[in-house]
Structure formats: structure tokens, C-alpha cells
Amino acid sequence: MKNAILYYYNIKPDNLRKKGNSYNFENNGNTYILEESKRSKEEIVELYNLSYYLYVNNIYMHQMILNNNNEIITRIDNKDYILMLNYNNDINKVNLKDIVFFKLPFNFKYNYIVRNNWRKLWTSKIDNIESQISEHKHKYKMIQKSIDYFIGLAENAIQLLLYANKEPDLFISCINISKNSSVNELYNPLNMIIDSRVRLLCEYIRGAFFDDNMCEEEIINIINSYNLNRNEKILFFSRILFPTFYFEIYEKIILEAKEEKNIEICIKNIDKNNKLISLIYNEFSRLKIIPEIEWIKKM
Numbered sequence: 001m002k003n004a005i006l007y008y009y010n011i012k013p014d015n016l017r018k019k020g021n022s023y024n025f026e027n028n029g030n031t032y033i034l035e036e037s038k039r040s041k042e043e044i045v046e047l048y049n050l051s052y053y054l055y056v057n058n059i060y061m062h063q064m065i066l067n068n069n070n071e072i073i074t075r076i077d078n079k080d081y082i083l084m085l086n087y088n089n090d091i092n093k094v095n096l097k098d099i100v101f102f103k104l105p106f107n108f109k110y111n112y113i114v115r116n117n118w119r120k121l122w123t124s125k126i127d128n129i130e131s132q133i134s135e136h137k138h139k140y141k142m143i144q145k146s147i148d149y150f151i152g153l154a155e156n157a158i159q160l161l162l163y164a165n166k167e168p169d170l171f172i173s174c175i176n177i178s179k180n181s182s183v184n185e186l187y188n189p190l191n192m193i194i195d196s197r198v199r200l201l202c203e204y205i206r207g208a209f210f211d212d213n214m215c216e217e218e219i220i221n222i223i224n225s226y227n228l229n230r231n232e233k234i235l236f237f238s239r240i241l242f243p244t245f246y247f248e249i250y251e252k253i254i255l256e257a258k259e260e261k262n263i264e265i266c267i268k269n270i271d272k273n274n275k276l277i278s279l280i281y282n283e284f285s286r287l288k289i290i291p292e293i294e295w296i297k298k299m
Contacts, residue, residue, distance in 0.1 A: 004076045005034060008067045009083055010223070024086075033062060036079050037190055042112040044072050044082065048236050050113070051189045060087040061189045068141060078095070084202040088187040096222065098183055099200045114194040117173075119161045122242060126154050129247070132254055142260050145265050150243045153277075156293065157241035163291060164234045168196040176248075180207060198232050204241040209276050210245075210269050216279050223283070233289045240280050243273070274299055 001023055007011045011032070013025035022035035025152060037044065051061045062084035067074045074081045087246075115121065133147055173195040177186055185191060205222065208214035246266040252258040281296045 001034070001076070004074075005083075008069075008074050008076075010068065011067065011083075016178050030126050032065075033084045033086050033188075034081050035084065035188075035190060037073070037082050038080075040112065041073060046110050046113045047189045047192055048072050050110070050192060054172070061187050061192075062087050064189060082190060084188070084190075086184070088184055091182045091184055094177060094181050094183055094186050094204075094218055096204065098186055099177065099204065110194050113192065114170065115173075115199075116170060116195050116241075118130065118238065119158055122154060122158050122161075125247065126151060126158070129250070136254070140253065140260050141188060142263050142267070143253065146246075146263065147250075149270065150246045150266075152244050153273075157238045160234065160238045160241065160290065164231050164238075166231055168235055169229075170194050171197040173197065173199045177203070196232060196235050196237060197226075198228065198236040201226060202236055203244065206240065206245065206273075206276060210272050217264075219276075219279065220283055223280075230289055233287075237280050237284055240277060245269075 001018075002013050002016055003026070005011055005016075005023075013023075013032070014027055016023055016025040022033055025032050025034070039047070039235050048064050051064060054061050055063075064072055065083045065085060066072060067083070072082060074083065127152065129147070135142070137144065171194070172188065173193050174191045175193055177191060177200060201222070205214060205219055207221065223236070225233075243266070246263070249258060249262050249266060253260050254264060278296060278299045281290070281293065283288045285292065
């Protein structure tokens, strides 16, 4: 990899370290990340432009560096890599203050990095999962015992999206940033997408609540501090219902990147998940934001 970096970028890497699907190294006092990317060429171009937009707004994401062919993507060993100058090497976990800057709106169009059609994305995901479960019905016993509950939540979430009466306001967001993510990951443009601002807020709150790092009163206060409009509150509750935390682990198990026992943490959090659902439901139901959902009322 050292020779490839030198060849494609004319940079001699010092202290080259491999971490997952990326390489970190130094040169002339700067830190660089060479990261494998699974995102399409079209997405990468839009992310490059979005990074520049953030830069002129004084938000310094890791800077994507063009190779010697003036291209963003470099093909090495049949994999796509992006070289980035690391602007923020903070390995501390993100907090709510860190994700505030992602509330920055924009007024131009992107075609490939927008992820706001949750109904289509979620429906497709559940269809795929149900097909996989049918194929592997004798293989994953723990998943078989728990999957109906989580698919039921997902179907409720998909149905609730019908009550959102307009397209969501779009903001800069991230694919998989949670309360366990580092600040360094937050500033990686390869994690960026365009979506509703409630995406990050919801996933952060859920993770903190599961870890007993946020109480019910704090959650309501945080939600109120964001001044969410009616549409955003419906989206927020839909995302609370949709068990992203379960499906992310499930997919890694199916791909054999994790052992099935990793799903236990999701099963252990069912009671907490129900408590969080009930909390948000009662708050938004009181405001007559969402329709009555009988099974939640009975919890």
C-alpha cells in the first residue's frame, strides 16, 4: 500500500497503519486517511462538492484529495479508495453539541446522496429480511424468536409515515453516526448523506437511553429544544419505532461478519425500547400529532 500511495499521490506515507477498511499515515506533520469506499462514483462526486460547501461555511470535514489523474477515486487491488486529509483527529465519542452543525440546511439539489424516502427504503429492507428469514428458518434460532417483534415495529413505522403530509426539510446528515461514534467519524465526508435532521437526533437519543445515559425528562427537553415541526415529529416517532439498532446487527450476522449471539443485546433492550416508544408516543399523542395506536396505549 505504501508504494500505491506514493505512485498515485506523490506522498510518502510515514507510520502507515491499517484499521478496518482504511489506512492512516502521516506526512509533513499532516495526518491522512486512505479509506475504501463502497459508495458510487456519482455519490462520491456529490460528497466532494458537499465537502466544499461545508468548507466555505467554516465546517471543515476531512478534505478529499485528488490523485495524479485528477480523480477522486483511486482503484487499488480492485477496490475503490479515497484519500483524505484528516482535519479532526478527535477520537472522543460524539455528543449532542457535536451533531448540532449538521442542522445546516442548503438550497441546491443532490440526486444521489439523498436518503429521505424512508418508506421506500424501509419497505425494501423488510421485504428482503422476510425473504432471508424464510431461506434460513432453521439456521438462526435467536433471530427466529425475536424477528417478529422487530418486523412488527418496522411495519408500524412504515404505516405511520403516511401521516407525514409533506416532503421533509432536508439537512446534512450521516449514515451511521451514533452516540458510540467518534468525532473523527463525524467529520468523514464518506459518512455524509442528505436527510431529515431528526435522523441523527433520534439515533443518538435511543443509544443514550439504552445505555442509561439519558433520562425521560432529558429526552423530552431535547426534543422540545429542536422546535420540531409537525412533520418532523411524525418522522421522529416513526424512526423511534423502526428498530435500526436490531436490523444493523441482523444484517452483519446474515453476512457472517458477526456471531448470532450479538443479537442478544437487542433482545435485552426490548423493555427499554418499549419504554422509549411509550414516552414519545404519549408526548406526541398529547399534542395530537400522531394517531392513536392501541397496542402502545396498553403498554
